[in-house]
Amino acid sequence: MSETTLYQREGAYIPRVAAVHDLCGYGKCSLGVAIPVLSAAGCDVCPVPTGLFSSHTAFPGWYMHDTTDMLADYLAAWKNIGVEIDAVYSGFLGAPEQVDRIRDLYAMYPAALRVVDPVMADHGKVYPTYTPELCDAMAELACGADILTPNLTEAAIILGEPIGEDWGGTDISDEEAHRLVDALVTKGAKHVVLKGIQREGETCIRNFVGGVDAETVEVHNEYLPYMLHGTGDLYASCLLAAVMAGRSLEEAVRFAGDFVHDAMIVSAQQPEFRDRGVSFEPLLGKVCELL
Ligand SMILES: Nc1ncnc2c1ncn2[C@@H]1O[C@H](COP(=O)(O)OP(=O)(O)O)[C@@H](O)[C@H]1O
């Protein structure tokens, strides 16, 4: 696994990443994370906004503007001016038709790396804006990823396994984590990073990374006893930042886990930190050091 390098960075070339995520006005997540993190890794981030939110959906009374209807014209305009893209990185989506637009991007840029963070659920619960049709479309998209980064609930949804009342939690064995990674690879994902395995009584949080022709390895960090919104987006953005800097997938997984851990400590020093989303701005220099 340590040898797997998914992007070869050539000299002074600035890779271009299409970031297909929502934009949140308040509560740091999605594009608010992807743009600064990937830019610090020397990438040109080209946003494809899947929705405009007043805040992330953990706040009450959020306002959302659905961008689905404009995306086909938005991407057609890119085609007309000859935009080149090296990676398509998708996350939070607003409607199943947005999966079709991501497939349009794959067709426009067949050589681009396909990174799918299948944001749709956590801790056995589907996010409030996700319909069953959107979950099905996301599950199909996930199976075509070069890099797929599900949490355990998302892995279960993609595999058609039960969540909800039957949900087993994050305390799963190494064998079960290996089974899930293998099953996702069998379904078509080339590399899988299974996130957030946290066992009762343990002080670490584990991620498992595996893929086609690669043995699955575990990478862990100290577990911090609180949760924040946006850490999944920060994790995937840091992972891709390291990959686009030419690091191996295992190095990228270590970098992302360390960065999110450190950002969670920075976040806890901010007022009302449990609501506002993850804070990482003072740490962006660490991303620049990837180059
Ligand atoms: N409490 C925590 N302590 C340390 N690291 C964490 C913690 N929560 C999340 N992380 C890191 O961030 C990664 C993404 O986790 P999470 O935010 O739960 O993803 P998602 O939002 O997709 O469920 C984890 O796999 C882990 O590496």
Ligand SMILES: Cc1ncc(COP(=O)(O)O)c(C=O)c1O
């Ligand atoms: C609008 C929106 N985008 C993205 C996310 C993803 O957040 P996370 O990185 O915690 O999975 C959330 C979760 O609250 C959200 O509400």
